[in-house]
């Protein structure tokens with residue numbers, strides 16, 4: 001099925017494909033659910049729900065009578081999430097409304113669980129969002145978030161990149177770092193905020209702060225027969241065919257310039273990035289692309305104290 005939303009104007013549209021369904025090992029999610037005591041959760045809030053991938057996965061682990069509200073700042077994702085939940089028979093338990101993380105339209109102490117996945121990397125002020133998430137959380141309830149360090153991926157070279165010129169690999173790290181700084185400078189979030197979150201949780205007054213890492217790796221080895229390998233390959237090839245790196249050309253350029261880079265350097269870096277993306281796609285088509293995969297993704301949780309600190 002691929003990604004029916006790719007190329008749409010909405011936030012993260014290029015990342016709402018089938019691959020998102022394969023980001024987690026189910027037994028690891030069950031372990032997280034046990035650690036987070038999700039079976040005790042009756043009322044949950046999924047912040048920045050997108051089209052509902054994360055909420056649906058986590059929803060399976062809540063109490064049998066639980067319901068979940070997903071909020072997103074983009075109205076079209078609220079509509080799509082509602083449609084997708086209805087199509088999967090989740091309608092009555094999963095509802096969606098338009099709202100931002102920074103201004104949640106709920107009273108204090110409303111939810112047992114407030115969660116998000118790959119959302120805090122996009123908000124300009126993580127502490128402001130977290131304080132708002134904590135406000136609507138009941139005392140004793142849990143905030144549980146999953147957010148990556150995307151910068152780490154710039155040094156996760158595949159076999160070809162690893163043996164290529166050192167300067168080219170460093171150029172890719174530089175491109176990612178300058179762009180991530182630019183994204184943050186533009187108020188569009190720290191793309192690698194995952195590793196900073198335990199400290200931010202503590203600063204926000206949450207207690208029992210814990211962190212673990214997503215144990216999912218996505219090995220790509222021919223003949224790519226596993227059902228979760230096809231979407232990964234298709235996404236790689238699709239990105240290459242659309243000249244797409246981590247972001248589109250225009251977005252990457254905008255971030256690069258905002259991060260202090262200049263036009264001349266950008267042209268060279270972008271050409272190199274595209275060459276790598278196209279080479280990987282060619283290898284995927286030929287069945288020679290080989291990679292262990294995996295992301296540096298942090299699962300961070302903290303509870304609201306029973307008595308206010």
Ligand SMILES: C[S@@+](CC[C@H](N)C(=O)[O-])C[C@H]1O[C@@H](n2cnc3c(N)ncnc32)[C@H](O)[C@@H]1O
Pocket residue numbers: 011012015020047048049050051052053054055071072073074077099100101102116117118119122123
């Ligand atoms: C990468 S997607 C993640 C979607 C979903 N959490 C998942 O994992 O499938 C990020 C989502 O956060 C939403 N978003 C970004 N900033 C937001 C904010 N300040 N408040 C609410 N939603 C936000 C975007 O519209 C987008 O749908």
